[in-house]
Amino acid sequence: MPNNWQELIADKKRRQQESIPKEWIVQIPPDDVLDVTDVPRECGLLTAKELEITELDDVPLLLKKLASAEWSAVEVTTAFAKRAIVAHQLTNCLTEIFIDRALARAAWLDEQLKTTGKVVGPLHGLPVSLKDQICIKGLETVMGYASWIGKYSEKDSVLTEILYDCGAVLYVRTNVPQTLMYPETYNLVFGRTLNPRNRTLACGGSSGGEGALIALRGSPLGVGSDLGGSVRIPASYNGLYGLRPGYNRVPYEGTLNTQEGEDSLPSVLGPLCRDLGGIKVFIQSVASSKPWFRDPLVIRMPWLEDEYKLVEHGSGNKLSFGLLWNDGLVVPHPPIIRALEMTKKALLAAGHEVVDWKPYKHDELYDIVRAMWTAAGDEDYRAVTSLSGEPLLQNMEDYVEGATGALYLSDKAMTVYQLWQIQKKRIALRKEYLDYWQSSVKLTSTGRPVDAIISPSAFYASHPHGKNAGADYTMIWNCLDYTALVFPVTQVDTTLDQPKPPHEFLSEKDKAIYNLYDSPETYKNAPVSLQLVGRTLEEEAVIKMTEIVAAALKADS
Template sequence: MATEPGWKTLASRKKQALHDAIPRGWLIPSLPISEHPNVIEVPRTCGLLTARELEITETTDVEVILRNLRTSVWTSLETTGAFYKRAVIAHQLTNCLTEIFVERALTRAMELDDILRDTGKVVGPLHGLPVSLKDQFKIKGLETVMGYVSGIGQYADRDSVIVEILYKCGAVPFVRTNVPQTLMWGETHNNVFGRTLNPYNRSLTPGGSSGGEGALLAMKGSPLGVGTDIGGSLRIPAAFCGLYTLRPSYSRLPYHGAANALSGQESILSVLGPMANSLAGIKDFMTAVIAEKPWNLDPVVVRKPWSEDEWDLCEHGGVGGQLCFAVMWDNGVVRPHPPLVRAMRIAKAALEKAGHRVIDWVPHKHLEIYKNAETIFVADGNHDYTTECAKSGEPLIRTMAPSEEEEVAEGYAFEPPAPFVKALVGAPAHHRAYDLWKLHDEKRALRKAHLDHWERTVRDTGTGRPVDAILSPAVAYTAVPHGLNTDSFYTTLCNALDYTASVFPVTHVDPARDVPHEPHAFYNHEDEAVYRLYNTDLFAGCPVGLQLIGRTLEEEAVLRMTYVVDEALKRYASEGGPA
């Protein structure tokens, strides 16, 4: 008999160990899968969570959770325990976790409770708060698999800097979440843990590469998560899962000590950022981490304290002043689906009703920026991926489409439209250093051209300033069937130009309103495939989010402007504005 390849044995043992780490009392008696593809409500209705645990985990405003922890309304032990149980329920439904270390997290929570009881003081601004982490951030004594079989058995001898800072801030790291092999997919699937599913519809993807975080947070299995983003890996899962996030500029937050794919690639840097069900969680994370002066722990971090002036929009007319937003209805590469267009119309109407100006954004050199970025990403000719796979002998995953066996086992299926291809950039080629330098030159020129284009909008805003921020889709569609998330340029634009950007939820797909558009003159094969993908029944009920794009290192202002948009949207909805 043929023996199973060694990498398969390692992977199956690791996945079994993850399952074995689940407390037996936290297992769902029966999983509602094929009959109920939307599992968002299962944690609330499955009977495993007590009324107290539901009260804690259904609280989505991180500031409320922190206040209750500071005032001992809730202990860190019960808060961590409640979110841990809900996280494990979420995992059974979406396969979102990679590391479960219950005893370690609860011990940390008890220590924080003891300190608060004995001293009357909190340890830091995130005192007692459970925080989930993408499976890139090393935690001392734990493996960092990061989607590769070769990561099994690689135990960290120290914490990554962001984990070190979270401990200083009083947080409780409590789970790690799934990622795709190579990290460079908009889908979350690997040979060790398998595929992560979108809780709004398990036949659809939660996105990637921070898709484990997206699914977990959508299920309210964590109050605050940490992911990363090199081409949209924070913003795509946030948009697909109805969350808030912030993609900061290069080196604003500490990345040192994290595992990564394409390690040493510094042409377009990966950045870390927070994900949450509330904007308060994003702000609390940013202010807490920056207050710890991360530039003293990571030499690459920009020495920039949190700026209250920028938070007060000092360069954007001040708080309460009139802002001018520009809507990118279409990026000239892929035209967005009807729900995204409706979301932009809602945002435009809400902002205008709130007294702000909204104009159209004219795309500038988008296809050139896209080609430059994508060529940089594959400049090693896939050498990094194949080298990492060779360490264990596992195969490189070349498609995220599920196999027939996987569809049957997981209870989902779909018929992809044909053709569905991505042909804007040629096959990967191993570039010489000189060729890469030329790409850098081109990218620098493109960044300058785009900056000048933005500055020229001062002629159109009526505020005496250029456009304050751009509103656009984060992706051309909502969550799509597994294997079909090919569009990333609405997000990669920001990575290439190093623009700070956020994502925020707006609405949900409504088949009655989001009827298919008439065919248009297609920009390319991908644009045509994306158009043909749209089916109102397939996407019904999916979250619809938008992206807010600001300037480089404008984290404070971008976050404050996201508050402005979010508050305008909520006020507009409460006043019965047309959806």
């Protein structure tokens, strides 16, 4: 095996390229073509039927066609594998590519259906992509580190086991940023992943490879992780649905991670999809598999149909939403404000109620998250990168030797006692925020507190490469452990989304974010998304309420 980090990377890239079928190489448009979402349809690689399969955008219907044998698992896997390879050539979204293995699995599923007349499970024949930290037996799990090249998984993660038991087909894994601690996707092993709607913009992170792949319909359903927004930010930047479930609803056992052992603010696994039906199917399938018998941390909580029917929320007949216009620290860019206005208008037209949601101690909650993320200094990252001698990236700009200025890295670790005080403060603030939410009953006409909060999912629709400024609008809900689901609203309009006159800036960061919006042309074609936030472990209700919001937006469009 090569013995320095550059040689390790060169060898890994060579082996990755060899895993791509040569007959699936297509001509890629020049760099000045920003939006490449039509290329998979127009490149000539996919047949008419493969285009029909991959452009269905309806996971429940796709599963019905698989279950009835109208479409075989081999046909569906081949279609999405081809499109995934095209997506990779356009955006650099993949890490591990194992098509032959996937097709063998698909053929076995077809034979099972043919001989027994029954599907293997609720996800029978469905291709599912995974973020490059969810282990699959026999495959490398590099997670953006040169040091982990050649690190093969000896067993499947628990989620991988469950997906197999449910009948899914795994075929690719997707790119991440080094350390996973950035809302953009770039590392020294695989390079940068681009946003297919505008390749000068970020695809988000840390599940950015999933975001780009699914945006190009190279996967019908993907799984990422979310420590501070790592599912929701890629979903937001790519115009997808992305769910951050509550802690320990989806099994994490056997999944690699950054800062392993840190459980003050745990990461969670969650789905990304082009349709809400796929989000629902994923949570239903995982919860119904009784994952608490495989992962000791998972809560014993099957799919709760009454929660989905919104029994505690007036059966969904008239919902009350709190609308967070800004967090009191940073005003979002004009397209985000327009999306909030559009959503409010649509919900009112649908007969629901919308009240303004004033931020409560968001600055203190942000400080807690950052303190927890830097509690051990940069020791975790240094321990990994020192194995190969690879540089520890200090930001998501193209690597320059000697660069400084990290977002969440620190060389100063706090004492255990200092960490305890941070944890103690977080517990107190979670109780305060719960009381604050309960007090919103005074603002509504339903006799209930607000049913959910609708919030920006980021400061911006996306941002130019290397210009990420944090994950404030997502990480606050991790700190509170609230279930949150990103949903698409619109896209940047170069006429409607002109820069606004300077306002009285709320902070230095607010001024910097304002100045980043130089022209809507910079953000051309970028999707504009928001997130719906429910309470802890309200996955079923959050999915249903997001369905209601999506229906209202569609009716009002």
